[in-house]
Amino acid sequence: MPTQIIEKFEVKYLQIIDEKGQADQSLISSFSDSDLKRFFEAIILARTFNQRALSLQREGRIGTYASILGQEASQIGSAFAFGSEDWLFPSFRESGVLIARGYPMWMLYRYWAGDERGMKAPPDINIFPMSVPVGTHVPHATGAAWAMKLKGHRKAAGVYFGDGGSSKGDFHEGLNFAGVFNVPVVFLCQNNQWAISLPRNRQTAAKTIAQKAYAYGFEGIQVDGNDIAAVYKATRDAVEKAKRGEGPTLIECFTYRLDDHTTSDDALRYRSKEEVESWKAKEPLIRLRLYMEKEGIWTREYEDSVVKRAQESVDSEIKKSESFEAPNPSDIFNYTYASLTPRQKKEIKDFGWER
Amino acid sequence: MPTQIIEKFEVKYLQIIDEKGQADQSLISSFSDSDLKRFFEAIILARTFNQRALSLQREGRIGTYASILGQEASQIGSAFAFGSEDWLFPSFRESGVLIARGYPMWMLYRYWAGDERGMKAPPDINIFPMSVPVGTHVPHATGAAWAMKLKGHRKAAGVYFGDGGSSKGDFHEGLNFAGVFNVPVVFLCQNNQWAISLPRNRQTAAKTIAQKAYAYGFEGIQVDGNDIAAVYKATRDAVEKAKRGEGPTLIECFTYRLDDHTTSDDALRYRSKEEVESWKAKEPLIRLRLYMEKEGIWTREYEDSVVKRAQESVDSEIKKSESFEAPNPSDIFNYTYASLTPRQKKEIKDFGWER
Amino acid sequence: MGKINIVQAINQALSQEMERDIDVVLLGEDVGKDGGVFRVTEGLLSRFGPDRVIDTPLSELGIIGAAIGMAAYGLKPVAEIQFMGFIYAGLEQVFSHASRIRSRSRGRYSVPMVVRTPYGIGIKPPELHSESSEAIFCHMPGVKVVVPSTPYNAKGLLVSAIRDPDTVIFLEASRLYRSIKADVPDELYSIPLGKADIYQEGNDFTVVSWGTMLHRAAEAAEDLDCEIIDLLTLKPFDEEAVLNSVKKTGRLVIVHEAPRIAGFGAEIAAFVAEEAIEYLKAPILRVAGPEAVIPMARLEDYYIPSKDRIRKAYETVMKY
Amino acid sequence: MGKINIVQAINQALSQEMERDIDVVLLGEDVGKDGGVFRVTEGLLSRFGPDRVIDTPLSELGIIGAAIGMAAYGLKPVAEIQFMGFIYAGLEQVFSHASRIRSRSRGRYSVPMVVRTPYGIGIKPPELHSESSEAIFCHMPGVKVVVPSTPYNAKGLLVSAIRDPDTVIFLEASRLYRSIKADVPDELYSIPLGKADIYQEGNDFTVVSWGTMLHRAAEAAEDLDCEIIDLLTLKPFDEEAVLNSVKKTGRLVIVHEAPRIAGFGAEIAAFVAEEAIEYLKAPILRVAGPEAVIPMARLEDYYIPSKDRIRKAYETVMKY
Numbered sequence A, B: 001m002p003t004q005i006i007e008k009f010e011v012k013y014l015q016i017i018d019e020k021g022q023a024d025q026s027l028i029s030s031f032s033d034s035d036l037k038r039f040f041e042a043i044i045l046a047r048t049f050n051q052r053a054l055s056l057q058r059e060g061r062i063g064t065y066a067s068i069l070g071q072e073a074s075q076i077g078s079a080f081a082f083g084s085e086d087w088l089f090p091s092f093r094e095s096g097v098l099i100a101r102g103y104p105m106w107m108l109y110r111y112w113a114g115d116e117r118g119m120k121a122p123p124d125i126n127i128f129p130m131s132v133p134v135g136t137h138v139p140h141a142t143g144a145a146w147a148m149k150l151k152g153h154r155k156a157a158g159v160y161f162g163d164g165g166s167s168k169g170d171f172h173e174g175l176n177f178a179g180v181f182n183v184p185v186v187f188l189c190q191n192n193q194w195a196i197s198l199p200r201n202r203q204t205a206a207k208t209i210a211q212k213a214y215a216y217g218f219e220g221i222q223v224d225g226n227d228i229a230a231v232y233k234a235t236r237d238a239v240e241k242a243k244r245g246e247g248p249t250l251i252e253c254f255t256y257r258l259d260d261h262t263t264s265d266d267a268l269r270y271r272s273k274e275e276v277e278s279w280k281a282k283e284p285l286i287r288l289r290l291y292m293e294k295e296g297i298w299t300r301e302y303e304d305s306v307v308k309r310a311q312e313s314v315d316s317e318i319k320k321s322e323s324f325e326a327p328n329p330s331d332i333f334n335y336t337y338a339s340l341t342p343r344q345k346k347e348i349k350d351f352g353w354e355r
Numbered sequence C, D: 001m002g003k004i005n006i007v008q009a010i011n012q013a014l015s016q017e018m019e020r021d022i023d024v025v026l027l028g029e030d031v032g033k034d035g036g037v038f039r040v041t042e043g044l045l046s047r048f049g050p051d052r053v054i055d056t057p058l059s060e061l062g063i064i065g066a067a068i069g070m071a072a073y074g075l076k077p078v079a080e081i082q083f084m085g086f087i088y089a090g091l092e093q094v095f096s097h098a099s100r101i102r103s104r105s106r107g108r109y110s111v112p113m114v115v116r117t118p119y120g121i122g123i124k125p126p127e128l129h130s131e132s133s134e135a136i137f138c139h140m141p142g143v144k145v146v147v148p149s150t151p152y153n154a155k156g157l158l159v160s161a162i163r164d165p166d167t168v169i170f171l172e173a174s175r176l177y178r179s180i181k182a183d184v185p186d187e188l189y190s191i192p193l194g195k196a197d198i199y200q201e202g203n204d205f206t207v208v209s210w211g212t213m214l215h216r217a218a219e220a221a222e223d224l225d226c227e228i229i230d231l232l233t234l235k236p237f238d239e240e241a242v243l244n245s246v247k248k249t250g251r252l253v254i255v256h257e258a259p260r261i262a263g264f265g266a267e268i269a270a271f272v273a274e275e276a277i278e279y280l281k282a283p284i285l286r287v288a289g290p291e292a293v294i295p296m297a298r299l300e301d302y303y304i305p306s307k308d309r310i311r312k313a314y315e316t317v318m319k320y
Ligand SMILES: Cc1ncc(C[n+]2csc(CCOP(=O)(O)OP(=O)(O)O)c2C)c(N)n1
Pocket: A093, A132, A133, A134, A135, A161, A162, A163, A164, A165, A166, A190, A192, A194, A195, A196, A257, A261, D029, D058, D060, D082, D086
C-alpha cells in the first residue's frame, strides 16, 4: 500500500520484413511494387556510391570517409518518409540520407575530398551540413522544428545520430526541449552497435536507446533498422504525428556498421569477424530482394540493370566532382561572417589573395 | 505480431507517513522512537538555522540566501541515510543536508556572507563544496563513487540537485556513466516543483523525474519528499544497494519550496498564494508531529525545549561566525593553484599584500 | 526622450525591435513570467505572448542549441543566459556551430542570433555570477562580441546586434544595469557594430576599456588630459580608433576586469605593439583581474581593478 | 635510450607512471581495446587491465566531469579527449569546477587531473579535428596548459603533468605525433612545468613558439642568428626566459597556428610591451592563423602559417 505504481512504460519493436524475406501481410500491403523498387534502387545507388568512395579514399582521391554499408535501410527508409519541405539534420555518416533526398553525389564526393563547397545544399534541398561533433546537432533540429511550429508551417524536422550520440548532453537537452515545447521533430538514432570501438552495451546500461524517450515524456520505438519497410513506416508515422502537432518521437533503428568506423579505422582490433559475418546475413538488401523475388518484383536482369545504371551515374558524378574547379583560398575568409571585417580585408591583402 | 513489446518499466512511489500523520505500520516499525526524535530535532534545527539566515540577510549581515523551508525532510532524511564515510555533493540549496551531517553552522553562515572559508569542510566531514552552477556537479559524484569502487572502498556517494538540474547535460552524462560503470552513487533529485519561476511541468514533459533513471538502465523511485521516513528509507535502501555493488539509484523527492527562490526573488510574480498555502499543509514537520503525538513521543514541552536548544545553538553559531577574523586578501591567490606561480607572486607584491 | 537606465534601455530595444520584426523571439530561463532575474524582459511576455517570450528549462546548451536551429530556419532568436558564468555549457554550440555554420555550408545556412548575458564583477553575488570571459568569445572567428556601457549605446547596439546577420554575444554589465541613468531617444535607433566611441578626447595618453571598467577608468582619469576609448564592439574591434589615438598620445593603458593573462586587453596591446610601436613613449600597461579565481563577496573589492590601481597605471605611463 | 616518436614517448610516460603510481588511471573514448585513435594508449589495457584503462561512452563532459570526481577522491585520472575540437563540451567542467574546486573549498579538495588531447592543424582530417584553442584555457586561472614539441619533452612533461597537484591541459600536436623521432631515455624522468626551452640560441631576434609551429618557425629561421624559445608550458609561462631573450635581441616574433585575435601570442606580445618596451627595436610580430574558420583539407595549407609567412616576419623585424 505505501508503495504505489505511478507510471508505466512499454518499449515496442517493429519489424515488417524479416531476415528470411517473410513479411507481415497487413503491414507490407501498404507498400506498392513501385515503392519497393524505389527502396531497392536507392539502396543499390547508395551502396554503389559508398563502395566507390572507399576506393577513391584508397587511391588518395578523397580523404577519410565513413562507410554506410549495412545501414542503408535505416538511412534511406527514414529519409524517404519525410517530405521535401521537411528539414533534415545529418551526422557525418549519412551519405545514404543525402543521396535518398537527391543531394548531388558529386558534391558529396567534393565534401569528402575536403572541400566545404560540397556541403552547400542546393536551394531545394533542406539538408543541414553534416555534423562532425557527434550528437551536438540534435538541438538544432529541435530549434528548427520549433521555428516551424511558431511560424505555423506544417513541416517537420528529422535528425540523425548514432548510439554514441545518445550519450551526449546535447541529446538530452535537445530531446527535453522537444518534449516540453511539443515540437514537430523526429529523432532518428542509427544504432549500429558500435561507436568506433565501444560496443552498444558499454555506451549505456539501458537495454534500448528507444526507452530514453520516456525520460522526455514522449514515445520511443525500436525498429529493425535493416528492414527498410519498418524504418519507413515508423518514420512516416512519426512525421505525420509531428505534423498533426502531436510532438516528437524517438526512433531507434537497430542496425549494424558492417565496415570499419572510417577509412582510418581497423575494426578487427576490437570486434570479431564472426560478429560481422552474423550481421552480414541480416543486411538490408538480402531480405528485400528475397521478398521482392517471392512477389515476382525482382529478377536478376532487373538487378543487373539497376546496378548498371547506378554505376554509370556514380561514374559521371565522380568525373564531375573531380573536374570541379579548385576552391579559392580567399573562401577561407568569405564565409566566416556575412561580410568581410576590416581585419579580414587586411589579412587577405597580406596573403596576396585580393581579387 | 510485427510489433513486439521488448521492455517494460514501472515507476514506484513511496510514502510512509501521510499528511494526516497516518503511518504504514509495516514500514514505520523499523524506526525507533529515538530515530523519530532525531528527525524531529534535526528539522527544527535546520529550520531555525534557515529562519535566522533569512533575517540576517534582511539585516544585510549575509548575502543572497536560498531558503530550505519545506524541503527539510528531503534533505535531512536523505543525509541521515548515508554513513560518515560516504561523500555528499550538495547544490547551493542544501543547508539542511550539511547541518544534518554536523557541518558547523557558523561556517555555513560565513559562506552565505560571501566568505569561501565557510566551504572548507572539516576533515571528518566528506561534503563537497556546494555547487552553484545547477546540475553540473552530478558527474563529480559519479566520478568519486567510481573511484571508491576502483579503490575497493565500501562507500557510496550521494548527489543533490533540483528539478531544474535534471535538464542539464551534466545530469545525463553523469547518470549514464553511473549506469555503465555500475558505481555506488545515489542521485537525489529535490523536486521542489519550481526552478525559480519555471514550474515542474514546464521543466520536462516527463510525468516524473524518477522515470529518467530508466534511460540509464537503473532504477528510479519517487518518494514523498515531505515524509522524512520515506525519504530516509528510500535513500537507505539505495545506499545499501550501492554498497552491495548493485549500482546507482535515482530518487525523486517530491517536495515543495515554500519560500521565494532566494532572498533576491519574489515568488508572487509567478505563483499563487493558494498554491503555496496548499503545500503548507503538507510540510514535513506537521505530519511528523502528528504521528509522534499519536505515538506519545511528542509533547508541547518536548518541542519547546527542542526549539529553545536550537535557538541557543544557532545564536552562538551566528556569534561565532560574525566574530571570525576577516579574510586575508591574498587568499584570493593562495588557493588558485597548489602553490603560487611567479606571476601571482608579482601580483601580490604589486598589490602590496605581501606578508 | 527620457532618463532611463540600462535595464530599461535594453527592454526598449527588445520591445521595439519585436514590434518591428515579427521574427524576433526571446528565450531563456525566467525571461517570461518573471521578466528575467534582472527584470530586463519585464512586461514583454504580456505584450508579445508565450510564443515570442519563452521560458525555457534550465538548460544553457539547449537554449543556445535550439536558438541556432531557430535562427537557421529563419527566426531571429535572442537568447538570454541568466549569468555569464553559466554560458560555458553552451560554448560547444557557439564554437562548433553558431560560428561555423555559414562557413560549413558555404553560405547556405547562417545563424543570426543574439546571446545576451549579464557579465562582470561588482554586485556581491554568489559564486560564478561575476564572470567576464569576453576574451574566449573574441578568439573564435565567426562570432561578434559587443559590450555596451551606457543606456544610450545599450539600446542602439542591441538593435544592431539583433539585425546583424551573424551570431552576436551581447554582454551586459550587471553592475551598470541600474547605476547609470541617461537620456535615451524613445524611438528605435541603431549604433553600428565595430565602431568604438571616443568617450573622452585627450592628448597625453590613451585608455582603452569597455563595460563597467570604462566608467572606473574615466573616474580615475579625473583632471588628466587623456583620451578614453570605449571599445563597445570587442570583436571585431575598431582598430582604426585605437591606432589613431595611440599615434596621437604615444601612451596606452588598457583596463578590464577579466583576468589579465590572455584577456582581451592582451589583444589590444599586441595589436598596438605590432602596428604603432614607433609611436610609443611608454610601456603598454594593462590594469586587469589578477591570476586568481574570482572571489565571493567578501574579497570582491580586492579583485576588481580599483580606481587607485588604474590611477597608478596612468601615472606610470606619464612618467615616460 | 632509443629513437622513438611522440606517440611512443607519451605511451612510455603513461605506462611507466602507471607502473609507479597505482592511482593513475586512464579514461576516454577508444583508449582501451583500440589503443586510442592515434594508438597513444596502445598496449596499456592489456598491461593494466580495464579498471585502469577505461573505455568510456561518447561523452566529453562526462569524461572530464567524472575525472574531476575521481581526482577529488584521490585518484590521478588522465582523461583523453579524442580531438581538441570535442573538448568544448567539457569547458564548463574545466572552467567552473576543475579550476576552482581548490579555491572554492579553500584547499580541502583539489583536482589533480590531466586532460590530454591532440590539437592542431596539418593532418587533413574532417572538420573540427584541427583546433588549437590553447588561449581559452590559458585565460582561466586555476588550470595549467602544457604543449610539448619533441618526444623527449613530451615524455618528461607528461610525467610532471600527472604528478602536478592541479589540473593540467596537455596538448599533443597531432601533426608531430609520428613525424619526429628522437632519443628518449628509457627510464622515467620529469621536466618541470613552467620552464621554457631555449631551442636555439641567437642574437638578432627572438622567436617564441610551441608545438607544431616551433618546428616550422625553426625551419624558417635557417641561417638566421635568432633565439628560438619553445614555451612548452603556456600557463604559467616562463616570463623570465622570454624577457631575457628579448632584452638581448630587441626583436620578437611569435608564431602559432591558432587564430591570431586573442590568441596566446597576444599575451606574449602584451607582456613584452609592458615589461621590455624600452629594449624593442622593432614591432612585435605575430604570425598566426587568420580571422577565419579553420578550413577542411583542400584549403588547410593556406590557413596554417607557412614557412614563407614566418620568414617574411623575421625579415620584417630585421629591417628595424
Ligand atoms: C563530440 C565528439 N566526440 C568524439 C568524436 C570522434 N568520433 C567520431 S565518430 C565517433 C563514434 C560515433 O559513434 P556513433 O554516435 O555510434 O556513430 P557511428 O560512428 O556509429 O555512426 C567518435 C568517438 C566526435 N566526432 N565528436
